[in-house]
Amino acid sequence: MFCTMKRRFIYIGITVIVLALVIISRPFQVGVRTAAVFLDLGFNYRWQITIPRTIMVSEVNFHCSDRNVVANVYRPYDNRKHPGIILAHGAVKDGKDDFALTIAAQSLARAGYVVLIPQLEYLKSFQLQYGDVSTLIASYQFLSRQPFVREEVGMLGMCLSAPLVLIAASDSTISRDITVVSSWGGYYNVDDWLQSVLAEQYLDDGQAISWSPRATLKQGVPRLFLGFLPDESERMRIQEKLDTGSQNSSDTTLSPLGEDIFKMLSAHTPEQVKEMWVEIAPEIHQSINLLSPHLIIEKIHAKIAIIHTVTDDVIPWVESVKLSQAIPDDQEVFFKIFHRFYHVDIKQLLNVQLSELYDVISEVAGFYFYVFSILYQL
Numbered sequence: 001m002f003c004t005m006k007r008r009f010i011y012i013g014i015t016v017i018v019l020a021l022v023i024i025s026r027p028f029q030v031g032v033r034t035a036a037v038f039l040d041l042g043f044n045y046r047w048q049i050t051i052p053r054t055i056m057v058s059e060v061n062f063h064c065s066d067r068n069v070v071a072n073v074y075r076p077y078d079n080r081k082h083p084g085i086i087l088a089h090g091a092v093k094d095g096k097d098d099f100a101l102t103i104a105a106q107s108l109a110r111a112g113y114v115v116l117i118p119q120l121e122y123l124k125s126f127q128l129q130y131g132d133v134s135t136l137i138a139s140y141q142f143l144s145r146q147p148f149v150r151e152e153v154g155m156l157g158m159c160l161s162a163p164l165v166l167i168a169a170s171d172s173t174i175s176r177d178i179t180v181v182s183s184w185g186g187y188y189n190v191d192d193w194l195q196s197v198l199a200e201q202y203l204d205d206g207q208a209i210s211w212s213p214r215a216t217l218k219q220g221v222p223r224l225f226l227g228f229l230p231d232e233s234e235r236m237r238i239q240e241k242l243d244t245g246s247q248n249s250s251d252t253t254l255s256p257l258g259e260d261i262f263k264m265l266s267a268h269t270p271e272q273v274k275e276m277w278v279e280i281a282p283e284i285h286q287s288i289n290l291l292s293p294h295l296i297i298e299k300i301h302a303k304i305a306i307i308h309t310v311t312d313d314v315i316p317w318v319e320s321v322k323l324s325q326a327i328p329d330d331q332e333v334f335f336k337i338f339h340r341f342y343h344v345d346i347k348q349l350l351n352v353q354l355s356e357l358y359d360v361i362s363e364v365a366g367f368y369f370y371v372f373s374i375l376y377q378l
Contacts, residue, residue, distance in 0.1 A: 062138060072105070074109035170300045183306045187315045189322065197217055225264070
C-alpha cells in the first residue's frame with residue numbers, strides 16, 4: 001500500500017515537472033501569444049470588442065535620405081524590451097491608418113510586440129516605386145535603435161508591399177540583422193506579374209490560365225508605365241487615347257518611348273503583350289527590375305514566411321509558389337496557399353457556415369500556424 005502511494009506521488013511529481021517544462025518552453029509561450037493575437041483580432045475585427053490591456057500608440061517621424069517619414073508605433077505599456085515588427089501597408093488610400101492594419105497592430109502590441117507602421121507614400125498613392133523600399137530600410141533602422149525594442153525585428157508585407165519588404169530585407173545594411181520577413185499575397189517576378197495584368201492570364205506550370213485582375217489594377221498599371229515619361233502632357237495624351245479606346249499609335253506628337261508604351265498598354269491579346277514587352281525600352285526594364293524580388297532573393301538571409309490565396313485578383317497565386325521554390329529550405333519557415341479568404345482580407349474566415357465548417361477550421365488553423373511561424377522567430 002505504502003509503495004503504491006509512493007509511486008503515485010512520483011508519477012504526480014513527474015507529471016507536474018513535465019507540465020512546468022512545457023509551460024515555460026518557447027513553443028508553448030509563442031503558441032499562447034499567437035492565440036492571444038487571434039482572439040483579440042477576431043473579437044476586434046468582427047465585433048469591435050477590444051480585449052482590455054493598455055498599449056501605447058504614438059506617431060513618430062524619422063529621416064530617409066532627404067525625406068521625412070511618418071509612422072505609427074504601437075507597443076505594450078511597460079518599461080520592458082519587446083520584439084519589433086514592421087507592418088507594411090499595401091496600395092490603400094488610408095496608408096498607415098488603414099483600419100485592418102491598425103487592428104492587427106493593436107492586437108500584436110497587446111500580445112507583447114512593438115509594431116511600427118510607416119507611411120509608404122508611393123503605395124498610398126497607388127504607385128510602385130523604389131522610394132518605398134528606402135522607407136522600409138529606414139523604418140528597420142529606426143525601430144531597431146529604440147530602447148524598448150529587442151534585437152529581434154521582423155518585417156511583414158502584404159499585396160504590393162510584400163515584394164518591397166523582400167527587397168528591403170536584401171539590402172546589405174540590414175540583411176544580416178533582420179530576423180524574419182513575410183510575403184502575404186506578393187509577386188516574385190515583376191515582369192511576369194505586369195504581363196499577367198496586361199494579358200489577363202498567368203502561367204501555371206507552363207499552362208496559360210485566364211485571369212481577371214480587379215478594375216483598379218487595370219487602371220493602376222498604365223499609370224506605372226506612364227510614370228516613366230518625363231513629359232506630363234505626353235502622359236495625359238496617352239491616357240486620353242487609352243480612355244477613348246484609340247488604336248492609332250502613329251501619333252507624331254508622341255516620343256518613340258511614348259509610342260512604345262502606348263502600343264503595349266493598348267495590346268488586346270497575350271501574344272501582343274508579350275511582343276511589345278520584349279520591344280519596350282531597356283531603361284524601363286531596368287527601372288522595373290529594381291522592384292523584382294527574383295533578382296535579389298539570394299541576398300536575403302532572414303527566415304521567410306509566405307502565404308497567398310487562389311482567389312487573388314491583384315497578384316496571381318503562382319507568384320508565391322515561384323517565391324517558395326526559390327528560397328533555400330533552411331530559410332523558409334512557412335508556405336501555404338489558402339482558398340477561403342479573399343486577397344489579403346480574412347473576413348471570410350470569420351463568416352462561418354455550418355456546411356463549410358471543416359474547410360474554415362482547416363484554413364483558420366493554417367493561418368494560425370502562419371502567424372506562429374513568424375512570432376516564433378522573434
